Amino acid sequence: MKASVGGYARATDLRHALDLLAQSDGMGRVLAGGQSLIAAMNMRLSTGDLLVDINQIAALKGVTLDGDRLRIGALTRHAEVATDPLIARHAPLLRRATDLIAHAAIRNRGTIGGAIAHADPAAEFPACALALDATIHVDGPDGPRDIPAADFFEGLFETTIQDGEILTAISLPIAEDGEWQVIHELARRSGDYALAGLCVVRRKAGHRIVCISVGSHPELVPDAMARMDAGDIDGAVVALRAAIDPPSDTQASAAYRRHLIGVLLQRAAADLNGEPQ
C-alpha cells in the first residue's frame, strides 16, 4: 500500500520541532527512526500525519555520564546503544536488550527515545527503562518535564507524554557495585517480538522485575519482587504468574505465556546466583 502523508518538515532544533508540532493541529507525528511509524503508515493504519523529522537535532543525540546518572539522548540508535562503552558499563541491561531487538537494519535506524515513546508492550526498551528506574525527559510548549518511568507508561501504546511534547532523553542511575541486570525472553524467531520476556534488576534496595509481551504496558511486579527479595524463587514464580494477564494470539495462548514467564524468571534467578557481573 502507499502511505498517505499529510506533510513533512525537518526540524532544525528542538524549538523548531516543538513549534512545528504546535502548528500541526493535532496531526503532528514525531519522526525519529521511523521503524514503527513508517510501517504503520505503509499499512494505512495511520494516515494524514504531519511528520516532524527530528533526526537533525543535535541536542537529542549522545550518551553522557553526569555524576551517578547516565543520560541517553532520545535519538540514540539501537545499534549505538549496543556499542556505547558508557552504556555497556553503567546500564548493561540496555546493551543486552539490543541483542534481542529486531534485525540489524532496524537497529541501525530505530531510536531508544522512539521505542520508549511508542510504548509497545512487546518492545524491550520500555521494559528496560522501568526496570532500571529511568527518568523520561520530555520538552513541550510548557517547558521541560521529568517523568519517572513508573509514571510514564499508562496503557497499550499510551504514555503520559502530552500532545505537542517530545521525548528528549532518558536518564538512569548507573549500576551499583554488584548490581545485577538480566533480560530473558523467548521469541519464535531471532529478532521477533517475544512471546514473553522479563527484565530483572537486583540492587541493594531490592529486585525490580518488569515483563515484556504479557500485558498492556510495562509494570513492576511488587509481589514477585518481594518474594525474590526474600530469596523465595518458587514463590516469586507463583506470584509473577498470578500477577500477569497475558494475551492469547496466533503465536501462543495466555496459558503458555503464563507458563513461560515463570520459566524465564527461574532462568533469570539462576543467572542472579552466578558470578557477579
Add this chain to the structure above:
Amino acid sequence: MTMRFGNPDRPNSYIGKTVPRPNAGRLVQGRGRYVDDIVLPRMVHVVFVRSPYAHAKIKGIDASEALAVKGVLRVFTGADIATVCTPWVGVLAHLKGLKSPPEYAIAVDRAAWVGEPVAAVVASTRLAAEEAAALVDVDYDPLPEVTDMMTALDDATPVLHPDMGDNLAFERTHVEGDIDAAFASAHKVIEAHFKTGRHTGVTLEPRSILVDWNPGEGHMTAWHATQAPHMVQVVLAEHLGMPESRVRVICGDVGGSYGIKVHIYPDEVATAAIAKIMARPVKFIADRLESFTTDIHARDHEIWGRIAVAEDGEILAFDIDDWTAIGAYSVYPRTSAIEGNQVVNLCGGPYDFKNYRAKTTVVFQNKTPTSQYRAVGHPIAVTVTEGLVDMAAAALDMDPVAIRHRNLFADDAYPATSPAKMRFEGLSHHASLTKLVDLMDYDALRADQAAAKARGVVRGIGIASFIELTNPSPMMYGIGGARISAQDGCTVRMDPDGSIVAASSVTEQGQGTEAMLSQIVAEGVGVLPTQVRIVTGDTQSTPYGGGTWASRGAGIGGEAALQAAKALRNAILEVAGAMLQCPPDTLDIRDGAVVNMSDGADRMPLSELGRIVYFRGDTLPKGLPRELVQTRHYTPADYPFAFTNGVQASYVEVDTDTGHVKLLKHWCVEDCGRVINPQLVDEQIRGGIVQGLGAALFEELHYDAEGQLLNGSMADYLVPMAGEMPDMIIAHVETPTLESELGAKGAGEAGTAGAAAAVMNAINDALRPFGGEVTAMPFTPERVLRGLGKLQD
C-alpha cells in the same frame, strides 16, 4: 553423436559442472526487469476492492465518492467485467467427480472469501486508486459462512454453493490388497492423527501483471510474473475472446514463484479485461497484505493414518484418511483437488508393501482458495508415512534406519509399481539411505545425543525417506482436458559471428533455468556457455511449452534444448564438411571452432562458417542445407512421471521447559538423475528444505470461525529466516532416467517434500523418553509443551 556424460574430460563438458549463471551479473547490478519496473505510455493502475466478509451477498455498489477522487478514471463491478470476460470452472475430467461452480474475475453478486475482488478502481496512480478503493461503498448482506473443514459435510452446515448440492468438491478412495486382513493379522498397529498447517508461498516479488490491448491490431500483450506463459496465453485468449496468436505473454524476471504463480487469479484476468475495455495499459501489483488473502494457500490437511507391521518390522499395510478444505472455488485450470489426490498417490511411496487404502475428502469453505504450492501433497504424504514408520519402529524397538532398510524398495527392484499404482523407472532408496547414514555419521550422532542427555540437554534425530514426482507427462493435466502443455521446446540459432541464441519455453523464476539451458546448449553445440544467449518467457518468440512447475524445467526443457543444440551442431557440421571437403562425421565443434574429430586440430572458427553462410551463400554448393536454426520439442511418454527419491535427516534440540525447538543440522541425499549444475541443484535442495522447515516450525495461516484471516502480515505469519536455519549438508546419488538422453529428473521439490517430516521425527525422537509426541504442524513452542503434557488450562 551420443553424449559421453561419464567422461569428465570430454570436450565441451559443461553438463555436470557448476558454471556461472548468465543472468547473475545483470541481477546483482540492479538491471533486473520485473513487471513493476515496466512503465508504458498512458499506463494506469488498478486496485481491487476486496470483500471484508467470508460470505456475503453483494446488494449494490456505490462508486460515486470513489470516482470523485482526483486521478480516478473508472470503477468496474463484476457485471462490468463479465461483459468482456467469461467465467471459468476449475475441474479436470480425470479427477472424477470434481466439481466447482463458475468463477468470475470479479464477484458478480456474491463474495465467497475475505479478499475476493468485488470491484476494481482504475486511476492514474496507485495512490489515487488506493484512496478511491477505500471510498467504494459496497452494500453487503452477510451470509452464513462455512469455515470448519471437519464439519463441512454435516447436515447442519450450510451448503456454500446451493447449485452444487453439498460442500464436497472431490473424493477419491484407492484400495489395493486386503487391508482388513492385514490389520487383523498385524503384530502391531499404530494409529495417529496428523495436521499440516495452512500456509502460502510468500514470494519476494508479489503477483504482478501489466496488460496492454491494442485495438488497432486486435492484439494483447501481457507482461506477467508467471511460471507458465503459454498457459496464460490460452486462458486470456479463451476468456477474453481473442485468437491465441493475438495474445502475447511476456514473462521477464520473476522474483520467486514456488507454485504460487502458476495459477489463474481473478484479479489478474480482471486486469486484462480492464485493459481491453479501456484500450490502455493497466498495471496490477499485489501488495504484501492482499497477497496473504489472495495468493493461493496450501497444505490445510487433517489426516488419520494407520500402519500395520509384522514382528520383524515388515510393513503390512497403510490406511490413510485425508481431509482438506480448499476455499470456495477450485482454482483454475489446475484445480484444487491435485493436492489431496497426491496424498493418495504418494503415501507409503518409498516402501515395498502390499495392502493400501487411502481416501481423500476435499471440501469447500469460505476461505482463500488452495492449490498447488511447491512439492504439492508431498510434505503431507511424507509426514504421515514417515511419522507412522517411526512410531512403528519405536513400538517394535527397532532403529529408524533399520526399519527403513527393511521396507524400502530394493535398489534392483525396478521397474516397479507401488500399491498406489505409481510407476517407478529406477530409484535408489537404499543407496541414498546408506549415503545419508555415512554423511551424518549416524552412530556418532546417536552417541552425541546420549552424551547431551547425560548433561540434561534433550536432542533428537529424525529421518524421512521420500519420493518426488517430476517431469510430468500429459497424464498430469492434459488427460483431464486442461490446455496445459507437458512438452517443452527449444530453438537454437547460430548467428553470423558464431554466437548462439537459444529460445526455450521453460521460464526463469530466479532458480537458474537460464544457466542450466546455457550449459546444455553450449555442450550440445560445442561452444562456450558465455557464447550462448538464452531467451525465455515470451510466447511470441519461444517454442510452445509448459514452463516451470512440477520440477520439469531441466528434465523436459533441458532435453529439448539438448536435442535442438545437437541438431544445430549437425547442421553446422554439414556445412563445414562441404566447405572443408571432408565427411561431417570426421569433424567436431569444440570451444566455438570446427576441429578434427580425431586429433582436435583447428579447421575453422564458427565465425568463418557464419560469414560464408550468411553473406556468401553463393559460394556454397547449390542445394546444400544451411539451416543454422533448429527447433526440437520433448514430451515424456514412457512414464506418467519421472519419480525421484531421497532421504533427509534432522538433528534438533528441544527445550523441554519452553517447548522451543532449535534446528542443529540437516542432511539430504537425493537422486534427481543426471545433475546438470551441482551448485544450482544443491541450492534448489537447500531452498526447498528451508520451505519445509517453515512448515515444520513456523508457517500457519490462522482463521477465526467467521473466516477472517488473523495473521496476514509478515509480522504475524512467520516465514523461515536465516537466523533459525541450520547447516544443510547435501549429497546426491545419480540414477539418470533412460527415457531421455539427458537423463535429468527434477530437483525442485525434494527439499520441501521431506524436511518437515524429518523435523517432526527428530522432535518426537527427543520427546519419546518423556512420553511426549507432536503431530500437528507447525511445532510451535506451545504445541511441543502440550505434546509433553506440561501445559494444561
